[in-house]
Amino acid sequence: MSIQEKGYRKNSWLEITTYGSPQCNTRLIFYSLICIAIAILLLSPVQAAGTKYMAGSPELSAYISGTNEVGPGDAVQLNVVIQNKGVNQFEFIQSSIISPNDLPNTAKFLTVSLDSGSAPVTIKSDPQMLGDLKGSSTTTCVISMKVDPNAPSGSYDLPLTLKYTYLYEADQYGTDAIQYFYRENNETFSLPIKIKPEVKISVLSAEGEHLNAGTEGYINLTVKNIGHENGKNAVIKIVRNDNSPILPTVSSMFIGDFFIDQVINSRFKVSISSDAEDQTYPLDVLVDYENNEGDQVTSVVETIGLPVGKKIDFAIGSTPNTVSPGQKKVVTVQYTNTGGAPAYNVQARISAVDPFTSNDDTAFLGTLAPGQTGEAAFEISVDKTATIKEYALDSEVSYRDALDNPLISDPMKVRIVIVNETSPLGNPLVLTVIAAGVILVGYLIYRKRTSKH
Numbered sequence: 001m002s003i004q005e006k007g008y009r010k011n012s013w014l015e016i017t018t019y020g021s022p023q024c025n026t027r028l029i030f031y032s033l034i035c036i037a038i039a040i041l042l043l044s045p046v047q048a049a050g051t052k053y054m055a056g057s058p059e060l061s062a063y064i065s066g067t068n069e070v071g072p073g074d075a076v077q078l079n080v081v082i083q084n085k086g087v088n089q090f091e092f093i094q095s096s097i098i099s100p101n102d103l104p105n106t107a108k109f110l111t112v113s114l115d116s117g118s119a120p121v122t123i124k125s126d127p128q129m130l131g132d133l134k135g136s137s138t139t140t141c142v143i144s145m146k147v148d149p150n151a152p153s154g155s156y157d158l159p160l161t162l163k164y165t166y167l168y169e170a171d172q173y174g175t176d177a178i179q180y181f182y183r184e185n186n187e188t189f190s191l192p193i194k195i196k197p198e199v200k201i202s203v204l205s206a207e208g209e210h211l212n213a214g215t216e217g218y219i220n221l222t223v224k225n226i227g228h229e230n231g232k233n234a235v236i237k238i239v240r241n242d243n244s245p246i247l248p249t250v251s252s253m254f255i256g257d258f259f260i261d262q263v264i265n266s267r268f269k270v271s272i273s274s275d276a277e278d279q280t281y282p283l284d285v286l287v288d289y290e291n292n293e294g295d296q297v298t299s300v301v302e303t304i305g306l307p308v309g310k311k312i313d314f315a316i317g318s319t320p321n322t323v324s325p326g327q328k329k330v331v332t333v334q335y336t337n338t339g340g341a342p343a344y345n346v347q348a349r350i351s352a353v354d355p356f357t358s359n360d361d362t363a364f365l366g367t368l369a370p371g372q373t374g375e376a377a378f379e380i381s382v383d384k385t386a387t388i389k390e391y392a393l394d395s396e397v398s399y400r401d402a403l404d405n406p407l408i409s410d411p412m413k414v415r416i417v418i419v420n421e422t423s424p425l426g427n428p429l430v431l432t433v434i435a436a437g438v439i440l441v442g443y444l445i446y447r448k449r450t451s452k453h
Contacts, residue, residue, distance in 0.1 A: 056088035056104035058135070058166050062189045065140065069194045070121075072227070073149035073300040080191065082112065082130070082162065083138045100170040100178060105135035107164040108182075112141050119156035119193065120148035133164075149300060153197035153228045157190040199234070199258060199289050199299050200227030206283075206304045210402040212341040213311035214274035216249065217403070221285065224263045227299070231289030234258035236266050241282040241303060245273035258289060272308055278340060280305045310340030313409065314397045317373075320415035325355075326384035333376050333414050335397060337368040343399040348376040350414055351394040355383035368399075382418060390417045 065079040086105030102108065113127035124144035133139055169181040202224045210217035223236060237252045250269040258264065270283075283306055287299040317334035335348050346365040352358040363376030392413040400406055 056135075057086055057168075058084050058105055058107040058133070058164065058185075059086040060084055060107060060133075060162055060164075060187055060189075062160050062162065062191065064191055064193070068192060069196055070145075070147050071196050071198050071300075072147055072151040072200060074147045076145045076147065078114070078143045078145055078191075079140055080112065080114070080143055080160065081138055081140050082110070082133065084133045084135050086135045088135070100167065100180065102167040102180070103135065104167045107133040107162075107166055109165050110139075111163040112143075113161045113163075114143045114145075114191070115159045115161070117157060117159050119158055120151035120195070121156075121158070121193075122146045122148070123158075147195065149200070150226075151195050153195050155192060155194050157192055160189045160191050162187045162189070196291075197229035198227050198291070198297065199225055199229050199231040199287055201236075201285065201287050201299055201302055202226045203285055203302055203304050204263065206306060208306050208308075210341065211246075211270070211272055211306060212309040212339070212401075213245070213272050213276035213278075214407065215312065215341065215401040215403070216269065216271045216405055219268045219270055219283070219306065221266045221268070221304075222263060223266060223285065223287075225258050225260055225287075227260065229291060230260055231258035231287060231291070231297075231299075232256075234287050234289040236264065237286050237288060238268050238270070239284040239286065239301070241284045244281045244283065245276035245308065246281050246283050246306060247271045247273065258287065274311060276308050276311070278308065278310045280307045282306075312337065312339035312341050312343050312399070312401065312407070314338060314343075314412065316395065316412045316414060318415075320390065320417050322417045322419050323380070323382050324419055325382055325386045325388075328379065328381040330377050330379045331414075331416065333378065333395065334373050335365060335368070335376060336373040337370055340370055341402065342367055342369045343397075344401070344404075346374065346397055346399045348374075348395060348397050350376075350378045350380075352380055353393065355386035355418075356391070356393065356416070357381045357383075365397075380416075386418050388418050388420060390415060392416075 060082060062080055062082045065081045070076050084105070084107055086107075088103060088105050110130045110133050111127055112130060114123050114125065116123050122145065124146060125142075128141050128143075130139050130141060163184070163186050165182050165184050167180060168183040171179045171181070173179065204222040204224055205220075207220045208217060209220070211219075219238065221236070221238075225231070234255050234257065235252050236255055238248045239251065240247055247270060248268060249271050253266045253268070255264050255266070282303050284301045284303050286301045289297055289299070291297045315336050315338045317336070321329075321331035323329050323331070333348065333350070335346070337343050344367050346368050348363045348365055350358065350361045352361055358378060358380045360379040363378060365374035365376060368374050392415055395412045395414045397409040397412075398406065399409070
């Protein structure tokens with residue numbers, strides 16, 4: 001019997017010998033093909049699709065966030081916003097392409113620097129590195145700037161330079177290598193600022209009257225508007241500078257309209273701290289006014305220096321007075337004005353304490369100029385039981401300054417020494433001489449009478 005006779009068939013296109021019914025053989029072939037396909041997929045490497053960019057680059061712009069109006073003398077922090085509007089216009093996606101690490105529209109290693117240009121400003125900040133700025137992104141940097149105190153009003157442009165690198169081209173070699181080509185680019189943008197017109201003052205002269213430590217006096221100022229705006233309802237003010245001993249008492253003066261180049265004379269009252277030294281101290285001068293837009297504005301402060309003289313002070317002569325127990329005596333004390341200004345209506349007073357008493361403890365000395373000395377006389381009584389030693393009685397001087405303010409000096413000490421009183425009658429030699437004299441006088445009288453008889 002042949003093979004075909006025994007029920008066997010040979011599949012010529014697969015060269016597979018199958019047995020059984022035709023339906024079973026067909027299913028077997030189908031399942032085998034599926035298994036082979038799965039094996040091929042599992043064993044084959046999977047390659048993801050990549051992207052190649054054919055066009056695109058950064059497109060940067062810059063502007064100031066917030067107000068761009070500044071005033072003369074202002075110290076400003078400019079918030080500069082940088083925006084990248086760059087897009088990648090054409091791209092190809094294919095499994096054999098390697099995607100680049102950088103995108104063409106990314107501004108890499110972005111550096112920002114601002115220059116003053118022709119504007120009357122000083123840029124305080126150095127160039128700043130901001131890193132990478134991707135497309136459709138923004139970043140902000142803060143730049144410090146100082147406006148010239150004498151800056152004319154007007155609009156100015158500040159040159160802002162952006163320096164960056166971007167991906168110009170990426171060439172692929174084979175399926176696993178890519179070469180990058182970068183380009184550097186510098187772009188300059190103009191940042192507009194506006195310097196507002198303002199009143200600016202210049203103190204042409206400053207003279208002080210009776211400015212001594214511990215007293216009150218006056219300050220006469222001559223002020224000029226050297227700015228570029230007329231001030232309305234202007235008020236000139238003086239303000240204490242930090243810890244300066246010059247303290248304004250009457251600190252403001254209304255002047256109304258303050259026109260450009262106008263000169264105003266003003267007078268203010270101040271007091272000087274008692275701990276001030278003989279030197280020059282600062283004082284701030286400013287103007288409050290209404291500008292053309294109706295806003296209340298304060299001008300830039302101008303600081304002036306004013307000389308302050310020595311405090312009015314007194315010293316007592318060093319020679320002590322001497323008294324005895326039980327004695328009433330007029331003692332004299334010399335008071336010298338050691339300060340830097342005249343003292344008016346000077347009165348000296350002594351404080352008598354045990355063992356001293358006084359019914360006349362005040363003396364009027366009048367006006368004492370610096371360096372001048374006045375002598376006061378006080379009547380004091382000493383207790384009979386007073387101890388023999390040196391005492392120091394408190395004394396003070398009341399006076400008035402040039403503005404008729406009452407003042408009192410620091411306490412001083414008056415030296416008084418109590419000594420023993422020596423009576424001539426207690427000396428034996430003196431008694432002997434007195435007795436001899438009495439005898440001699442009596443003898444002479446006796447001889448004269450006897451000679452007549």
